[in-house]
Amino acid sequence: MKILIADDSRVMRQIVIRTLRQAGFDGHEIVEAEDGADALAKVGSETPDLVLSDWNMPNMTGIECLQALRSSGSSVPFGFVTSEGSPEMREKAANAGALFLIAKPFNEDTFSEALSGVIA
């Protein structure tokens, strides 16, 4: 499957890719986006099967990207990987249509738990 990883930090995108692999989700095609606007465009051009997105990014935040996707009729599975995991943000994410929110710092167990029903 094709997974789109959106984070303005290149280092964090590498860490997310590494953690996916450590959690046993390897062999998937990875596409990277450097902010929400780039992610929105790449959902259109790359048609990923899953989006893993940071929340706080320049140009367009992760939640704005998710809202734009849902408004345009896209139902691509979408989850957050973010340093802010408060109950308020989890609720906001769920209401916007996110499947899960993984709070940073995370490890492979956190990824396994959140993604086992999502990644084939």
Next chain:
Amino acid sequence: MTAMDTGERRRTGEARPLITELIDETTVESVAQEAWISLVGEEELLVPLPGEPVTDPVSSWVDVVGPWTGSVVLTTGRRTAEELTRALLREHSPEVLEDEDVADAFGEIANVVGGNVKAALPGSSGLSLPDVGEAPAVRNPEDVCRADLLWRGQPISISVQGALPPLPAH
């Protein structure tokens, strides 16, 4: 009956908490240790001991805006920031590190530590994107919670510091 306005409510509304009333050094250390284990490596320990003064310091920070407003600032020596960057990038670490790589990695550590410090504060707050450079000045020495740590023997400080000067004394 009309309530008498004693002015107390307004005075209470003016009061703003100091960070030392909201969070302690142990919480900051624990947040940092979790970030280190996740980002830097499982075996990477932070030791709560002050080190020698940092030469050639570099800082990364995020701003928190809410009931308490200030910054979460990490400061270490430039060489230690580079070593941290290599630890985060692991096999993707280039032979020659660009300033951009160090800003990205050290900024992301501030983002994760700052996000979790924010989560430990009461109420709803906003978090800025990370910045890297010369640390923001301490405006009110009483509104600071600081942890001095050692990583691989090198000093790293984490200062959770208010953005506002002290209120004038009544």
